[in-house]
Amino acid sequence: MLQIRKILLRGAGLEDAIVQFYSGANVLAGESDTGKSFLLECINFILGADKLKHVDEAVPYTHLAVEFVNSNDETITLVRPTNGGNLMAYRVPIDDISGDGEPIAPTRKGLSKGPDVTSVLLPFADINEARLRKNVGGETQRFTIRTIEPLFLIDEVSVIDQYSPVTGKPAFGDTARKRALSYVLTGIDDGSVAAGEKNEIVKARLKAKLELVDEMLQPLNERFASPGAPGASGASGASGASGASGVSGVSGVSGVSTDDTELDTLIGSLTGELENLATSRDALQEQSQEATRNILKTDSQLLGIRELLSRYRLLDERYTSDLDRLDFISESSFYFDALQDVPCPVCDQIMVPGHSHSPDSAARPIRESAVAEAAKIHAHRTDLAAAIRDLEVRQGLVEGEKSTIDKELQSLNTELSRTLAPRLEFTTQRLEQLVSRHTEREATRVERERWQSLVKLQNDINSALAESGAPKQTWAGIPPKELEEFCAEIQAVLVEWAWKGTPCVEFDEKAFDIIVDGKPRQSSGKGVRAVLYAAFVIGLLRYTAKNNRPHPGLIVIDSPLTSYKKKKNQTVKGENGQVDAGIEAAFWESLAKTSKDIQVIVIENKEPPTEIAAEVHYQWFAGEDAKADERAGFIPGKSARAN
The missing domain is CATH 3.40.50 (Rossmann fold)
Structure with a gap:
């Protein structure tokens, strides 16, 4: 160690x-x-x-x-x-x-x-190298520190969670961690296990499905297959018990009967009220959405109008530029004869002495063409000015329409937030309180039906494997003698911690967790779960030290007494619960007696x-x-x- x-x-x-x-x-x-x-x-x-x-x-x-x-x-x-x-x-x-x-x-x-x-x-x-079985086929993997980490390194969330202290969060590969506990308790690993011969792909697929179904069935079998459990009469008769579970009361709703019929009536009444409120809310939201769409529409129109106005003004500037150019061409024809030794703007020849163009043959056509082109541009500018005025009028109308819609949307949002929202929240809270109890009853029925279907699927897969000739291997669990001694060690820890009465500790090989006084650890409140997790790992440490079994020899446990009070652990499911003051005092006294x-x-x-x-x-x-x-x-x- x-x-x-x-x-x-x-x-x-x-x-x-x-x-x-x-x-x-x-x-x-x-x-x-x-x-x-x-x-x-x-x-x-x-x-x-x-x-x-x-x-x-x-x-x-x-x-x-x-x-x-x-x-x-x-x-x-x-x-x-x-x-x-x-x-x-x-x-x-x-x-x-x-x-x-x-x-x-x-x-x-x-x-x-x-x-x-x-x-x-x-x-x-002083821990020897070991092999652990990792699947139903008998394949093995190496025993590592990471495999047994949940047994000696416990953080403040794991200590209160509902997962097994052996496997942690459910995942593929749980088999190795389960076998690690067997190895720690017995000192015997799975090195002698011979993996079955590899079968064709269909058989391998069936085995993988069967292992997954087995793991899914473990917690359900505990509820429905054990004697005295709800629906224990068998899968065939489970479907008729949908309303078997009663309602013990509705927290936070005064005057609610435990009768299922009255509970359903109350739920129906609140549901109707909530639907009416929801209808009113939906109507307001639809109006609000319509107003929003209209605002987006007006914004789009304004954007288009502004873009057109921008382009029209650019076009007007272009017309002005073209008119200036045409005026220049028209006037320049009078100055051709005064130009010397430069290219003629009409024929592009050097204007030597004697070179000239007759006003009748050259200047007049140029001037007439320029005047005609200018007339066309003036007509276009007139049309363009009219279009710009129309757009500016349209812009004013759209901006006014947007202002009206903005006011309407603000009014709708005010009514939604100040009137309907508080009423909806209050009615919803009342309904949730009732539905939570109703859900407990329905959850049992749904889980029972799920159990039935999984049992049928399990039988079908086993039949398929048998028909295909796939070998069915069975593996021994943890030896009863070692389990009994381990549970006795946990009981001794709880006695030291002043557990009420004489504690009775059992190990559930399906959930891979302990049952104390007939109650699974996972179904207790957070505070009790933390104390029992601590008892589990300390009992295991004492057992391995006493029997010279493979264990690191130390445990580190974070917040076994107060972890459930921390804000970041509020997401863990289950009631907080309270740890008895006597247990806390006895915990400290017992800790002081820890062996060196x-x-x-x-x-x-x-x-x-x-x-x-x-x-x-x-x-x-x-x-x-x-x-x-x-x-x-x-x-x-x-x-x-x-x-």
Whole structure:
């Protein structure tokens, strides 16, 4: 097993940002935005994550280093540039690093066999190389640190989420993480599993579909296939129970009966009222849209009118220029005889002595042509002036029309925002409160029908596989003995934490999560989910240490007591719930008794009691208001915005 001793950020000309940890229990508490959660991000990054979360205060630092020790008092330090890339491994503490280390990759890519974080850290923690089954066909993959990350590195969102603490968010590849738990509990991997022979494409496709259907059926079978569950009589009789679930009450709507018929009546009444309001709103919106279209139309007309006026005025200027040119040509015919030794403007010959043109033969036609052309242009200018006047009149009319429409649109928008919108919002809220209860009933029916169709699809795929001769392989789950001992360890943790009554812990191999006192962890409120996640990983750590099983030997858990109060976690589904005050006090007392053979790092907003703080390795980040003898945050002199 291994433990973390130091986490350090270093940059040229900067004071090191360093936090130290010890064996047993470590508590890092403090104000928000002081960099507590950023420490977990640093650990995740050094263990192979693609990138380090951006924090403004950490940008100037160029390298991250994490120092580990193992059960043999050996030390290894991993160093990685904060902008990503490969790591360097040094077999000495951070303070003794010098020269070049051993280059290692964050993770192996493709068929690479080179050293990476897993190949360096797992042997250092005395964990042998192992293989895990990754699909129903029996193919295996390498056991890595990333595979078991949810079991020892728990961030503030995962701790309260509804996902399994073994697999995290559902995804293809969950099989390997499920098998990782079996390996951690038993110490036996899947290296001896022989993958089935590769079948033709159709069989491979059927297997992939079957695995997906099996995963989709797991939570549904728990609800509808187990004895006593709604619809447990079988898929054939499930469709007739659409109205079986009652309504326990409507939150925020006073005087609402639990009778489904009355609930439907109320929903119908509110729906009618909402439809009437919506009709009025739609009518106003249609008028508003029509006014908007008219405004766009007038704008388009004005744009066209202005463009035509611009072109007409340019044409008028051209006519003026042409008239000036024609006047010049007409007058120039009188001066031909006075020109000497220059090209004749009429015949283009040099005008030597005696060269001349008869006014009758040359000047008169030119002048007459110029006068005729000028007459045509004057006529065009008259027409053009009339057209310009018409356009200017039209422009005035359109601008007046636009002004009228603008006033109408403003009136419509005022009525929409001040009158109809508040009434719509109020009626909608009331209706949503009723519909939410109605939806619960309908959701059960829909889920039951979905379960029926998936069961049928599962049977059809199995039949198709059997008919095609595809081999059906079955795999053993987690051995009952190890599961029982593991659940007993979690129960012991909950007893230490003053859980009400005598806790009964079971492991659900479908959801890969625990059931406490008959209630799945995932269906509890956020606060209870966080406490039970903490009990799960601490119980697993104790079990593996006691039985010498493959486990990193440490856990880092962010906000097991207060994470559900943070704003950025409000998107997680489920009620916040409350953690019993007795559990919180007992949690701190139990933490103080943590064995020095393992390491538990708890990151919290709350301070532990004074007597507990004295028994654990306790650090407090005081934030921006830190006193002279207090530490502000992870980054020296500043708080880090990553909490």
